[in-house]
Amino acid sequence: MVAHELIRFQAPALPSLRDIEPYFAEAERVRWFSNGGPCVTRLERECANALGLLHPGVAVNNATSGLMVALRACLGTPDGERRLVAVPSFTFIASVNAVVWAGFEPVFVDIDPDDWHISESSLARLHDLRGSLAGILLCSTFGTAPSAARRASLAAATCALGVPVVVDSAAGFGAVDEDGRPLGDQGDVEVFSFHATKPFAIGEGGLVTSRSDGVLDTVSELVNFGFDHTRSVTGHLGINGKMPELTAAVGLTVLDRFDEVLTRRRTAAAWLRDELEPAGIAFQAGSTGSTFQFVPIALPTPAARGLLLQKAQDARIEVRAYFDPPMHRLPALTTCRQVGDLAVTGSLAERIIGLPMANDISATSLERIRDLVLSAGTTAPRGTGRRPPREPAAAAGAPGSVPGIPQPRGAALTEGDPDRPGAAPAVTPRPAQ
Ligand SMILES: Cc1ncc(COP(=O)(O)O)c(C=O)c1O
Numbered sequence: 001m002v003a004h005e006l007i008r009f010q011a012p013a014l015p016s017l018r019d020i021e022p023y024f025a026e027a028e029r030v031r032w033f034s035n036g037g038p039c040v041t042r043l044e045r046e047c048a049n050a051l052g053l054l055h056p057g058v059a060v061n062n063a064t065s066g067l068m069v070a071l072r073a074c075l076g077t078p079d080g081e082r083r084l085v086a087v088p089s090f091t092f093i094a095s096v097n098a099v100v101w102a103g104f105e106p107v108f109v110d111i112d113p114d115d116w117h118i119s120e121s122s123l124a125r126l127h128d129l130r131g132s133l134a135g136i137l138l139c140s141t142f143g144t145a146p147s148a149a150r151r152a153s154l155a156a157a158t159c160a161l162g163v164p165v166v167v168d169s170a171a172g173f174g175a176v177d178e179d180g181r182p183l184g185d186q187g188d189v190e191v192f193s194f195h196a197t198k199p200f201a202i203g204e205g206g207l208v209t210s211r212s213d214g215v216l217d218t219v220s221e222l223v224n225f226g227f228d229h230t231r232s233v234t235g236h237l238g239i240n241g242k243m244p245e246l247t248a249a250v251g252l253t254v255l256d257r258f259d260e261v262l263t264r265r266r267t268a269a270a271w272l273r274d275e276l277e278p279a280g281i282a283f284q285a286g287s288t289g290s291t292f293q294f295v296p297i298a299l300p301t302p303a304a305r306g307l308l309l310q311k312a313q314d315a316r317i318e319v320r321a322y323f324d325p326p327m328h329r330l331p332a333l334t335t336c337r338q339v340g341d342l343a344v345t346g347s348l349a350e351r352i353i354g355l356p357m358a359n360d361i362s363a364t365s366l367e368r369i370r371d372l373v374l375s376a377g378t379t380a381p382r383g384t385g386r387r388p389p390r391e392p393a394a395a396a397g398a399p400g401s402v403p404g405i406p407q408p409r410g411a412a413l414t415e416g417d418p419d420r421p422g423a424a425p426a427v428t429p430r431p432a433q
Contacts, residue, residue, distance in 0.1 A: 002171070003316070004235075004245070004315065004316045004368065005316065006317075006318065007316065007317045007318060007353065007356050007365050007368060008314045008318050008356060008358070009318035009319065009356050010293070010294060010357065010358060011117060011356075011358040011360070011361075012196040012197055012208055012358075013201065013358070013359050013360070014201060014203060014252040014254075015250060015254060015257075015404075016200065018415045019253045019256075019297070020246075020249050020250055020314060021350060022251045022254040023039055023042075023074055023248075023249035023253060024039065024245065024246060024249035024363050026038045026039065026250065027039050027245035027246070027406055029230065030299045032073055032428070033211055033240060033244060033245045033246070034242055034243075034244045034245060035224070036242070037245045037247060037248075038243040038245070038424050039246075039249045039252060040059045040242075040243055040244075040245060040248040041056075041058055042248070042252060043243075043248040043251045043252055044056035044058065044059050044207070045253075046252065046255055047059075047207055047209075047251075047255070048171075048256065049184045049418075050174070050182075051173075051183070051184035051185075051209065052182060052184070053184050053185060053209055053211075054211070054218075055209075055210070055211070055212075055213055057109060057207045057208050057209035057210070057216065058205070058207070058208045058216055058219045058220050058223060058252075059111075059183075059242075059243035059248060060191075060205065060206045060208055060242070060243055060249075061192050061204060061205060061206070061223075061240075061242060061243050061244075062169070062193065062195065062204050062205060062206050062240050062241075062305060063094065063170045063192060063193030063194075063206035063286065064094045064097060064098055065098075065204040065206075065207045065223070065228060065239060065241035066191040066192075066193075066207070066223075066241065067095065067098030067102075067137075067191050067236060067278065068097075068098045068101050068102045068165065068220060068239070068241075069168045069208070069219050069223050069238070069239065069241055070189040070191050070208050071085065071098060071099065071104065071135065071166055071323065072101040072222055072236065073103050073189060073215050073218040073219045073222055074135065074164035074165075074166055074189050074215060074382045075102075075104070075134045075135040075163075075164050075166075076236075077103065077236065077300055078102075078104050078134065079105040079134075081132050081167065082131075082132055082133065082134045082341065083103075083105045083132060083134055084104065084105050084106075084107045084129060084132045084133050084134060084138045084337065085099045085104040085105070085106060085133075085134055085135050085136065085137055085412065086106075086107050086108075086109050086118075086123070086126055086135075086339075087099055087106045087107070087108065087109070087137040087139070087275070087327075088108070088109055088110070088111050088117075088118050088138075088276075088322050088326040088327075088345070089108040089109070089110070089326040089328040089329075089342050089345045090141065090326050090327075090345045090348060090349065091139045091141070091168070091323060091327060092322070092323060093327065093330070094170070095137060095139055095168045095170075095334065096135075096327050097369075098168075099137060099360065104134055104135070105331065105336065105337070106327070106335065106336050106337075107126070107129065107133075107327045107334075107337040107338065107339065108327060108336060108337070108338040108339065108342060108345075109122040109123060109125075109126070109338075109339045109343050110122040110141070110339065110340060110341075110342045110343065110344050110345050111141070111328070111345055111348070112150075112344070113344045113347075114285040115141075115144070115146060115147070115168065115285040115286050115287075116141040116144075116284050116285075116296075117138070117139065117140065117144075117146050117150060117154070117283060118138055118139065119142050119344065120154060120156075120157040121366045122339050122340065123154070123157040123158065123161065125158060125172065125226075125337060125339045126161055127160075127161065128145055129337075129339075130161065130162075133161060133163050133166075134165045135163045135165065135166060136158050136161065136163060136164075136165045136166070136187075137165075137166050137167075137168060138154065138165060138166070138167045138186070138187060138319065139166070139167070139168045139169075140167060140169035140170075140171075140172040140183055140186070141284070142167070142171060142284060142287070142290065142293070142322075143169065143170065143171025143172035143173075143198075143199070143290055143291045143292075143293055144172065144284055144286060144287045144289075144290040145172065145175045145176055145177040145182070145286070145289060145290070146176055146177065146215055146385075147178055147184050147285075147286045148177055148178065148179055148181070148287065149420060150176070150286075151186065152274065156186070156209070156310050161296045162399050164187075164189075165187035165188050165389040166187055166188065166189050166190075166191070167183075167186040167189070167190040167191070168189040168191055169183045169184075169186070169190050169191065169192055170192060170193035170195075170198070170206075171193065171198050171199065171291055171293040172192060172198040172290075172291060173192040173193075173194070173199070173207065173291065174199065174258060174262050174291050175200070175289055175290050176289035177286065177290070178286065178288070178329065178366055179198075179287060180289070184209045185209070185210075185211050188210065188212065189208060189209070189210040189212075189214060189215050189219070190208070190209045190210065191206060191207070191208050191209075192206055192208075192209070193205075193206045193250060194206050194207065194254075196292075197293065198253060199258075199261055199262065199265060199291040199292065199293055200251075200258060200261075200291075201254065202250040202251045202254055203247060203250060204247065205243050205248075205250075205251060206243075212266045212286045216232075216336070217421075218235075218236075219233065220326065221236075221238060222236060222237065222238035222239065222241070223238060223240070223241035223242050224238060224240070224241075224242060225237075225238045225239070225240060226238035228237035229379050236247070239411065252371065261359050261426065262291060264359055264360070265291065265292040265357055265359065266288070266289070266290075266292060267289070268292070268295075268357065268361050268366055269287075269295050269357065271293045271357065272295055272364060272369065272370060274337050274371055274396070275370045275374075276370060276374070279374055280300050280302075280371060281297050281298070281299065281300075281375075282297065282298040283296075283297060283298075292357050293357065294322075294354040294355060294356060295354065295356075295359045296322065296352060296353070296354050296355075296358050297317050297352070297353055297355060297357040298352055298353075299351045299352075299353060299376065299377070300351070300377070301377070301420045302350040302351055303377065304319070304351070304376050304377035305350065305351050305352070305353055306379050307376040308353055308372065308373060308376035308377075309321070309353070311372055311375055311376055312372060312395075313367065315371075315372045316402070317356065317358070317368060317369060317372050319354060319355060319389065320353070320354040320355050321349075321352060322351055322352065322354045323349060323352065324349040324350065324352060325349065326342070326345045326346070328342055328348045329349075330346070335381060353429070355369050355373070356369060364409050
């Protein structure tokens with residue numbers, strides 16, 4: 001029997017040094033390698049253009065420090081009773097790390113069963129805690145933009161609570177809603193991650209955006225130790241959260257081909273959706289314009305998810321159970337407050353699974369991923385004749401012809417990890433990114 005190549009959960013790709021060099025040359029020319037040199041300034045401007053924002057955001061060394069300073073910039077320093085920050089339990093640990101490291105205490109809220117963003121009903125229950133609520137950390141779950149309707153109702157719900165809103169859109173740089181509107185202007189301040197595993201991948205980095213010039217000025221000071229424009233620390237103490245010039249040069253190079261990256265990921269995810277939804281697999285509502293760091297799906301039952309995890313090992317396909325356990329079940333966070341029983345979070349966490357994605361994922365890999373999911377207890381096993389309703393098989397990308405996805409070049413095609421040839425896929429949930 002021929003062993004299948006390992007399909008990695010993510011196969012990050014950064015631009016070559018040759019492509020980065022022309023951008024970095026400007027920093028070399030002026031001998032300016034951090035503290036907002038030419039590459040960072042240009043990246044901030046070009047990212048604002050890409051997101052249609054009036055004010056350039058602030059480039060940071062990663063989204064976790066971006067979230068910490070964004071929280072401090074909008075909520076101030078934790079003071080007396082007002083220390084609670086509402087945050088979904090169904091998120092990556094970094095959202096909660098930032099809340100705690102900024103000096104606040106998380107209070108966990110539930111999510112909507114369809115789009116997996118914070119639910120308005122859970123927010124409404126925060127009125128009882130208003131005396132101690134300092135702010136809200138919304139999350140654009142899995143980098144997906146909330147629909148226009150949800151954005152409006154979340155804005156109304158948070159406005160009624162009268163506290164600042166920080167938005168963690170870590171994987172969402174480039175995500176658009178059903179009207180093609182990008183993220184970047186949600187809440188009082190929004191934060192993106194440019195980590196190597198994100199679709200906009202530059203190694204380590206991030207961007208803080210806001211509609212408010214004042215907030216951005218404060219963020220700029222806080223990521224630079226607290227120095228103001230006269231180079232004095234007259235206000236809050238900051239940290240060092242600056243992005244170096246070399247990293248920004250990588251970002252400028254990635255921007256050049258980012259449209260293509262998004263098209264490839266969306267095309268591959270759409271094909272999986274067409275293949276799997278008719279079999280009872282749930283995709284995140286409103287995610288067509290997402291960025292697809294990976295492809296999150298919800299199995300019908302926890303047992304089906306368990307079976308998939310088992311079978312993934314034999315199939316040599318890496319999958320990850322993001323976000324299981326949810327944050328309120330982590331040992332370090334079990335004493336934190338929560339709103340209600342977080343039933344939607346609990347149910348989804350037991351059924352969620354992230355399927356692999358990469359800029360250059362092959363048609364063969366997509367077929368293997370589809371077959372794995374269909375083999376794990378779905379309502380319509382293969383061979384029942386049910387086909388995706390929207391497009392004929394060939395147009396939707398029948399085996400070997402996934403639109404926009406490179407075709408395998410014979411048996412030489414591999415997505416194995418070059419550092420670990422033949423390594424067994426890790427299928428247990430682990431706190432990686
Ligand atoms: C929801 C969320 N928030 C924050 C982060 C942290 O991003 P970074 O690695 O850039 O600090 C991540 C990273 O995966 C994330 O998924």
